[in-house]
Amino acid sequence: MGELHEISKKRPLFANRVSEDVERAVVNIAIEFPAYGQQKMS
Numbered sequence: 861m862g863e864l865h866e867i868s869k870k871r872p873l874f875a876n877r878v879s880e881d882v883e884r885a886v887v888n889i890a891i892e893f894p895a896y897g898q899q900k901m902s
Contacts, residue, residue: 877883890896
């Protein structure tokens with residue numbers, strides 16, 4: 861009874877992931893231009 865059980869059995873969906881290069885570029889732009897915000901970045 862005292863054991864913790866994982867509730868979510870959902871597997872992560874990696875099909876929606878972009879390459880590491882693209883992710884790194886987006887993060888760098890977001891850091892360099894914080895005023896752009898989420899709407900302009902997407």
